[in-house]
Amino acid sequence: MNQLKKLLIIGFVWPEPNSSAAGGRMMQLISIFAANGFEITFASAALDSDFMVNLSEFGVAKKSIELNSASFDDFIIELNPNVVLFDRFMIEEQFGWRVAENCPNAIRILDTEDLHCLRTARQKAFKENRDFEIVDLFSEEVAKREIASILRCDLSLIISEFEMNILQDAFRINKVLLFYLPFLVDKMSxxxxxxxxxxxxxxxxxxxxxxxxxxxxxxxxxxxxxxxxxxxxxxxxxxxxxxxxxxxxxxxxxxxxxxxxxxxxxxxxxxxxxxxxxxxxxxxxxxxxxxxxxxxxxxxxxxxxxxxxxxxxxxxxxxxxxxxxxxxxxxxxxxxxxxxxxxxxxxxxxxxxxxxxxxYQKDKYSNELAALVNSLLMDSKSHRLHNFMGNLLQFHAYKSTMYMSKWIEAKNKI
The missing domain is CATH 3.40.50.2000 (Glycogen Phosphorylase B;)
Incomplete structure (x- = not known):
């Protein structure tokens, strides 16, 4: 596809590649989409930090947004992105329904960073001085939220093959909704x-x-x-x-x-x-x-x-x-x-x-992701039609999230 494509990334924080691996991964994602012809805007409700990367140096537009505010609706309608990438499931919960409502045709991608429910369950097992078991995940509230977010999106980026197996075997998530994307680096000799x-x-x-x-x-x-x-x-x-x-x-x-x-x-x-x-x-x-x-x-x-x-x-x-x-x-x-x-x-x-x-083959995974995103852009309707559980969760969960957000927005105006 040679026409200009727009990517909106909604960040949990502004990228700090020198502070964390998560910041480095975000810059890798930006690099992949930029190399494949996307005009990129990075938006976040987080405060600026002393160590955040200068996004303009990478040709990325920076936009500060507000939580629980209709101003985001006006912003995304004007931007009209082809693809929206949510940085962690909490961001999809906050902004996903607004994206779906105002730009229904935009492809929605979730970068999980890692499975928060796995990290939380393991930490709990550690503090209770016992071995972690996969069944521990099912009782975690964060698991219910995270899995729902994955199902609502058109595609989720999963950094670990172990987590890919958990999502497919334990949570029965269709593989077409998942893409394995490890850290990406240049080859060495x-x-x-x-x-x-x-x-x-x-x-x-x-x-x-x-x-x-x-x-x-x-x-x-x-x-x-x-x-x-x-x-x-x-x-x-x-x-x-x-x-x-x-x-x-x-x-x-x-x-x-x-x-x-x-x-x-x-x-x-x-x-x-x-x-x-x-x-x-x-x-x-x-x-x-x-x-x-x-x-x-x-x-x-x-x-x-x-x-x-x-x-x-x-x-x-x-x-x-x-x-x-x-x-x-x-x-x-x-x-x-x-x-x-x-x-x-x-x-x-x-x-x-x-x-x-x-x-960690940079070219292999970068090319595969680019091809998959382009495929979704060309036929998102068929892809979504086969994701009934995602549609179901979007119908019900977005309603509750939407009304909670609107209530907070109204309350803030008082």
């Missing part, structure tokens, strides 16, 4: 590793992650209280540098230089931080989706040690770029071995290259 800092030129362990994300805060607590003491006992000169955007006071209080545990705060350039480190430590105990920090480590040629949750759906059947270990003592032992054994370190570094090339 083993020669690219030679351009990165060598084993000898690197030092220290590192963890990096946005502290607004609860699994990251929990991981740092776990490192400080359980894993780091075991590492320091066997390897007294070890140093761990913890980087992350938006550290709270409780994070900063973990700073303990005498014990080699440094809270560094926001990284000006996450890539440079990870490239200079010798090993990434990421003992993640709950969460969902793919872990951007671990893919970034592979790109930087930095082996990592993580858990089965951390590595979930990230490496197909390939050997990990480091170690996957859930036991505290074994995690600590393998961290030391990986840090000190140059031959092992170099082999696991190469494993990361193989994973990148097998699992």
């Amino acid at each position: 083993e020669n690219d590793l030679l351009k990165l800092p060598s084993f000898e030129d690197r030092k220290n362990f590192v963890f990096i992650g946005n502290f607004l994300h609860e699994p990251n805060w929990n991981t740092v607590q776990y490192l400080k209280e359980a894993i780091w003491p075991s590492i320091k006992e066997e390897f007294p000169e070890a140093v761990l540098e913890v980087y992350g955007a938006y550290p709270s006071q409780k994070v900063l209080q973990l700073h303990q230089p005498k014990n080699g545990f440094f809270i560094m705060g926001r990284a000006e350039d996450a890539n440079e931080v990870v490239k200079k480190a010798r090993v990434v430590l990421a003992p993640i105990r709950f969460g969902a989706g793919l872990k951007g920090k671990l893919l970034e480590a592979m790109q930087c040629g930095t082996p990592s040690i993580t858990t089965s949750i951390g590595s979930e759906a990230m490496h197909a059947n390939l050997s990990w770029s480091g170690f996957i270990e859930d036991d505290v003592l074994e995690f600590a032992k393998k961290a030391i071995v990986l840090y000190q054994d140059e031959n092992l370190w170099k082999q696991t570094q190469k494993n990361g290259v193989a994973i990148i090339n097998e699992c």
Whole structure:
């Protein structure tokens, strides 16, 4: 299709690619649609932040919008987009009915980021000191909301194959409503590793992650209280540098230089931080989706040690770029071995290259998504006709959401 197409992205927040993997993924989506001839507008009700990307540099128009306001109706009618992309299910709940009412022919796409219901259920199971089971999802209120949102949309972007399986097997969602879209990066060769800092030129362990994300805060607590003491006992000169955007006071209080545990705060350039480190430590105990920090480590040629949750759906059947270990003592032992054994370190570094090339092929997934969106643009009526449950939920749920929003809007005028 050569004619100008318009994409409206409604963001939960303004993109901060240097603060979180979610921000990086959003910029990847913008890149895909821009490369396929879309004129893009990014709208959000969030406040501006000091670290948000300058969207105009990417040819994207920026628009501030209001929650529970008819002003959005006027805005979207004038814009008249062909495609609307909702950033997380909460945004679809808030604005989906307005899009459907004012631009009924626009293709509605949901970027789930990760399954919030999976993350919530796992966190609850962790706090209750029990194993997570798939059946836990069915009792989560957020699952009912999230699945309803997926069904109402023409297409949902799913970042993890594990989550694709949950949606199809546990929730019985038709595969035509789902598209598997992992993080997308350029291919690497083993020669690219030679351009990165060598084993000898690197030092220290590192963890990096946005502290607004609860699994990251929990991981740092776990490192400080359980894993780091075991590492320091066997390897007294070890140093761990913890980087992350938006550290709270409780994070900063973990700073303990005498014990080699440094809270560094926001990284000006996450890539440079990870490239200079010798090993990434990421003992993640709950969460969902793919872990951007671990893919970034592979790109930087930095082996990592993580858990089965951390590595979930990230490496197909390939050997990990480091170690996957859930036991505290074994995690600590393998961290030391990986840090000190140059031959092992170099082999696991190469494993990361193989994973990148097998699992995160930028061109493959970008082209498939573009073709699918164009197909939906040409025949959305047939696609929607076969999504009866989505139509049913749109008819009932949008009514309740619509009247609640209109009530709030009226109340705000008083």
